[in-house]
Amino acid sequence: MAILDVTGIGKHFVMHLRDGIRIPVIANLSFNVKRGECVALNGPSGAGKSSVLKMIFGTYAAENGVIHVEHGNDIVDIASADPMTMKQIRRNTIGYVSQFLRVVPRVSARDLVAEPLIATGWDSSVATQRAEVLLERLNIPKALWSLPPATFSGGEQQRINIARGFITEHPILLLDEPSASLDAQNRQVVIDLIRDKKQRGVGILGIFHDQEVRDAVANRLVDVAALSSKNQQPATAAA
Amino acid sequence: MTPISEEILQVEDLNKSFGRLAACRDISFSLHRGEVLGIVGESGSGKSTLLKCLAGMHAPDRGSVTISVSGDRRSLWNMDEAEREQLLPSMLSLIHQNPRDGLRLDVSAGGNISEPLMTSGERHYGSLRSVALDWLRNVEIDPGRIDDLPKTFSGGMQQRLQIARSLVTHPQLVLMDEPTGGLDVSVQAKLLDLLRRLVREFNLAAVLVTHDLGVARLLSDRLMVMQAGRVIETGLTDRVLEDPRQAYTQLLVSSVLQV
Amino acid sequence: MLDDLGLDAAQEDYSFAFLDEQTKRMVRRAILKAVAIPGYQVPFGDREVPLPPGWGTGGIQVTASIIGRSDRLKVIDQGADDTTNAVSIRRFFKRVTGISTTESTGEATIIQSRHRIPERLLEDAQILIMQTPQPEPMRRLINSEEQARKLHAFARYGLMQVRLYEDIARFGHVAVSHDYPVRVHRRYLSSPSPIPRFDNPKLHRNRALIIFGAGRERRIHAIPPFTEVRSLDFEDYPFEVQKWEQCCALCGSDNSYLDEVLLDDKGSIQFICSDTSYCNDRRVESRRR
Numbered sequence: 001m002a003i004l005d006v007t008g009i010g011k012h013f014v015m016h017l018r019d020g021i022r023i024p025v026i027a028n029l030s031f032n033v034k035r036g037e038c039v040a041l042n043g044p045s046g047a048g049k050s051s052v053l054k055m056i057f058g059t060y061a062a063e064n065g066v067i068h069v070e071h072g073n074d075i076v077d078i079a080s081a082d083p084m085t086m087k088q089i090r091r092n093t094i095g096y097v098s099q100f101l102r103v104v105p106r107v108s109a110r111d112l113v114a115e116p117l118i119a120t121g122w123d124s125s126v127a128t129q130r131a132e133v134l135l136e137r138l139n140i141p142k143a144l145w146s147l148p149p150a151t152f153s154g155g156e157q158q159r160i161n162i163a164r165g166f167i168t169e170h171p172i173l174l175l176d177e178p179s180a181s182l183d184a185q186n187r188q189v190v191i192d193l194i195r196d197k198k199q200r201g202v203g204i205l206g207i208f209h210d211q212e213v214r215d216a217v218a219n220r221l222v223d224v225a226a227l228s229s230k231n232q233q234p235a236t237a238a239a
Numbered sequence: 240m241t242p243i244s245e246e247i248l249q250v251e252d253l254n255k256s257f258g259r260l261a262a263c264r265d266i267s268f269s270l271h272r273g274e275v276l277g278i279v280g281e282s283g284s285g286k287s288t289l290l291k292c293l294a295g296m297h298a299p300d301r302g303s304v305t306i307s308v309s310g311d312r313r314s315l316w317n318m319d320e321a322e323r324e325q326l327l328p329s330m331l332s333l334i335h336q337n338p339r340d341g342l343r344l345d346v347s348a349g350g351n352i353s354e355p356l357m358t359s360g361e362r363h364y365g366s367l368r369s370v371a372l373d374w375l376r377n378v379e380i381d382p383g384r385i386d387d388l389p390k391t392f393s394g395g396m397q398q399r400l401q402i403a404r405s406l407v408t409h410p411q412l413v414l415m416d417e418p419t420g421g422l423d424v425s426v427q428a429k430l431l432d433l434l435r436r437l438v439r440e441f442n443l444a445a446v447l448v449t450h451d452l453g454v455a456r457l458l459s460d461r462l463m464v465m466q467a468g469r470v471i472e473t474g475l476t477d478r479v480l481e482d483p484r485q486a487y488t489q490l491l492v493s494s495v496l497q498v
Numbered sequence: 499m500l501d502d503l504g505l506d507a508a509q510e511d512y513s514f515a516f517l518d519e520q521t522k523r524m525v526r527r528a529i530l531k532a533v534a535i536p537g538y539q540v541p542f543g544d545r546e547v548p549l550p551p552g553w554g555t556g557g558i559q560v561t562a563s564i565i566g567r568s569d570r571l572k573v574i575d576q577g578a579d580d581t582t583n584a585v586s587i588r589r590f591f592k593r594v595t596g597i598s599t600t601e602s603t604g605e606a607t608i609i610q611s612r613h614r615i616p617e618r619l620l621e622d623a624q625i626l627i628m629q630t631p632q633p634e635p636m637r638r639l640i641n642s643e644e645q646a647r648k649l650h651a652f653a654r655y656g657l658m659q660v661r662l663y664e665d666i667a668r669f670g671h672v673a674v675s676h677d678y679p680v681r682v683h684r685r686y687l688s689s690p691s692p693i694p695r696f697d698n699p700k701l702h703r704n705r706a707l708i709i710f711g712a713g714r715e716r717r718i719h720a721i722p723p724f725t726e727v728r729s730l731d732f733e734d735y736p737f738e739v740q741k742w743e744q745c746c747a748l749c750g751s752d753n754s755y756l757d758e759v760l761l762d763d764k765g766s767i768q769f770i771c772s773d774t775s776y777c778n779d780r781r782v783e784s785r786r787r
Binding site: 016054058059083084086 | 473477485
């Protein structure tokens with residue numbers, strides 16, 4: 001059974017500051033993700049792959065369609081969920097590794113990684129332990145753990161972001177180019193981490209620019225450009 | 240699954256005018272325990288007036304403000320002044336933009352933190368002292384400065400002292416009026432980190448009025464965008480900032496400098 | 499001073515006790531309200547009396563409003579009956595009422611006082627009138643009268659406690675020696691007028707009615723007989739009164755409020771009772787024995 005079921009979703013932006021110009025991003029896209037499988041969104045850059053992830057995470061509103069997700073014992077439609085429910089879904093059901101780490105001033109890498117786990121009710125010392133295990137696995141030098149990641153390199157920040165996304169037990173994980181700025185060694189770590197998650201029954205929806213990673217983890221491809229028929233021009237607003 | 244937390248604040252159809260100027264129009268929203276609601280908008284949009292209506296300082300012309308006090312729902316403007324004054328400290332506290340408005344500058348740091356406790360009847364000097372010391376540490380002020388006057392503190396320290404004074408009675412609802420306004424960026428960062436930690440540690444429900452979208456993004460779960468006294472857009476913080484619908488919100492978001 | 503007014507008790511062409519009857523009624527009403535709400539400051543219309551403001555005009559108006567032909571008046575200043583202020587007020591009342599006066603605490607029915615409460619226990623039929631410069635205990639902490647009144651209305655007295663806290667933090671003890679704030683009948687925070695804190699315990703459940711008159715500030719407050727009066731303090735820093743190692747050099751009392759008196763140019767000092775009537779009584783008593 002699908003843990004995430006997307007039916008006929010559509011998205012466009014109306015740019016009021018540019019005379020109300022309407023920029024289509026996604027139209028009539030449908031797919032699903034099952035437990036323990038990894039689905040890769042495929043398509044050229046600008047096709048709206050990241051937008052799809054953001055719609056599922058609730059960062060973008062879906063103009064049309066239904067996004068059904070298994071949230072606890074319920075099936076909830078994210079496209080029409082209120083903010084309180086969406087917060088709950090983010091805390092317990094859907095994890096998200098964005099392309100860039102949003103650093104928080106003065107919060108150490110270790111605490112930043114442990115934070116999502118503590119938010120779901122874990123004891124902070126246990127969460128910190130788990131954070132350290134992940135940081136070690138992702139080859140973040142121990143000396144950096146207690147520093148805020150604002151000054152880290154792009155690759156280090158990305159690995160902190162991955163650790164933050166992988167630490168929780170969310171049954172659904174959205175990955176936006178998790179291996180983008182990683183070297184071969186760390187790419188392999190990410191592949192292993194994704195495989196672990198799959199084995200534990202987590203449904204993963206990801207964008208993998210890297211062919212090698214995609215081949216290693218993806219069970220299926222969903223072609224975004226091909227499915228969104230009206231998406232002719234590469235939209236500038238689709239980040 | 241964590242259940243949806245208790246509703247702490249409920250605002251219904253709140254209206255407030257000053258003469259012919261409608262400062263707040265038809266405002267309704269609710270706030271749950273552990274949730275931070277950011278209110279953004281430019282000066283004159285009505286956000287400060289709204290905050291004052293919530294803080295018991297301005298009576299709204301119409302509408303209600305309901306605050307839960309240990310499970311008991313009380314209508315802020317539906318009780319007499321004496322009762323409101325009596326209940327207010329346990330209901331909420333307001334953190335002013337200017338720490339001078341929330342502190343007594345001629346009273347020591349320890350005295351400032353202890354006063355709300357003394358007002359609510361605490362009469363043990365030793366325990367007041369130890370609570371004040373704990374709070375100084377909590378807001379990262381050297382406990383050795385407990386007997387110093389806030390006059391001798393930097394702006395950031397004064398603001399942290401005000402926060403300690405505001406939270407010492409463990410109010411359920413905290414209202415913040417531009418808490419980082421007027422501070423240096425590095426000092427702001429420390430304060431934001433502190434507020435973030437305290438909101439979590441005490442599972443506070445907080446309303447944060449700010450015109451700084453960066454501050455709003457960092458601290459709030461949800462955003463409410465106000466323009467000309469009305470709420471024109473509301474939703475999860477990242478949704479409002481990344482997928483703004485209204486022309487005004489788009490203008491607001493696109494005006495932010497990216498670092 | 500009084501000769502200028504052309505007052506003469508025999509002529510009776512002025513009101514009894516100087517104030518006109520309307521004024522006395524107005525002041526009495528304020529006193530009744532003050533008695534009904536212990537510790538609450540009742541406003542009244544201050545009238546001119548032949549004494550400069552700040553010299554006991556409030557006390558004089560209260561005394562003038564309640565004094566009757568059968569009363570016996572005692573007036574003290576800092577515990578003494580023979581200081582200028584006490585003497586002139588006593589003379590004033592003698593002149594405008596024709597009643598008898600006394601220096602003995604036990605004999606008086608009305609005692610007007612500045613800065614002291616007599617050592618001798620007061621009795622049911624006595625009334626103590628205190629001259630009060632500043633009836634608002636929080637005046638030095640809050641400038642706004644409106645705010646002060648709100649704090650009274652809501653009984654939010656944390657600020658006063660903060661003052662005590664600050665003293666303990668700075669000096670290790672509460673450094674208020676006079677006008678030590680009290681809570682009357684567990685409700686209003688009140689000023690006991692500038693009596694030494696030594697006298698504060700005498701306010702508690704006193705048998706006499708105590709009325710505080712502040713002329714310049716136009717306020718009257720009262721402590722009815724047997725009212726609970728607590729001096730503010732902390733559980734771990736309880737209220738304490740002043741103590742002396744010496745006894746009174748004249749009467750030998752070891753439990754009265756003592757004044758330090760300079761005897762000569764060499765700086766020799768002596769401690770004697772501040773309450774002259776009390777000291778005299780004790781000396782007469784011991785001579786008799």
